[in-house]
Amino acid sequence: MSQAAYVFDAYGTLFDVHAAVRRHAERAGPDYQLFSEIWRAKQLEYSWVRSLMGAYADFWALTEQALDYSFARVKSVDPSLRGDLLDAYRTLDCYPEVPAVLKGLKARGARVAILSNGSPEMLSAAVANSALETVIDDIFSVDAVKIFKTAPAVYELVTTAYRLYPQAVSFQSSNRWDVAGATRFGFRTVWINRNNLPDEYGDYGPSLILPSLEAL
Structure with missing residues (x-):
């Protein structure tokens, strides 16, 4: 999809x-x-x-x-x-597949963004360290609403900025609690289960579970 x-x-x-x-x-x-x-x-x-x-x-x-x-x-x-x-x-390292995956999504014409608990300065430093500036369109930080995930106001930052319905957004997170919050908000969610953890929050399940970002 x-x-x-x-x-x-x-x-x-x-x-x-x-x-x-x-x-x-x-x-x-x-x-x-x-x-x-x-x-x-x-x-x-x-x-x-x-x-x-x-x-x-x-x-x-x-x-x-x-x-x-x-x-x-x-x-x-x-x-x-x-x-x-x-x-x-x-200056955390990005995972090995990240640059190629994000470039591929951009090549398909999709918007690519970050939605994070991180402060704007933290996120800008991490993005620059991994040379991802050219493949990330926007960085959304909870600092704009002064509350952390999984508050609905955080996910709403994306739909308001992009004027999209939630179901038009594919949201990827390795944090199952974050996936639950985004699912509850209405995003199509992908759980990146890097450590093969058992599922939880069964009433707010992801649309897809992947071991890494490579299959996006």
């Missing part, structure tokens, strides 16, 4: 959220994977809690707070790595 717009979540979908710690794995030590997982989990938890409280802080602030919590939890990782890890997070 051809869609008018292909909209992508950023972190975990286009960009590898664990690449920052992996770059410094040797210095971080044997617990680097646990450290990275806690960092990511807390980053998301803080976004949901703040949305429910109505106490918005941008995603970069939450990323810093989650990192500090991770240092407190995983004592084997030296806190002197803080600056290097934050620098690495600004």
Whole structure:
């Protein structure tokens, strides 16, 4: 099915959220994977809690707070790595298939965009680092509405800007909770299940499940 717009979540979908710690794995030590997982989990938890409280802080602030919590939890990782890890997070690696997939969609005449919890500055840095500027038409950040996914106002950023019905948008995310929110909003959703995780949110299932973006 051809869609008018292909909209992508950023972190975990286009960009590898664990690449920052992996770059410094040797210095971080044997617990680097646990450290990275806690960092990511807390980053998301803080976004949901703040949305429910109505106490918005941008995603970069939450990323810093989650990192500090991770240092407190995983004592084997030296806190002197803080600056290097934050620098690495600004320039996360994209997944290998991303450039070719986005170029292919653009060649088919589709609009290509990002819809992310990330702050505009974070997203611009990540896009530039992977040289994706020429294949991404628009970057939509929750900063415009001051609430995080899965609030309907976030997904509405796309339909308002593009003057499209939700079903004309194909939304891709590796985060199953994000897919559930986008499905509830009315997008055609594709879950990029990179880690072969079990399904959840059965009442808001994706239109398609793929192991990577390659089959789009």
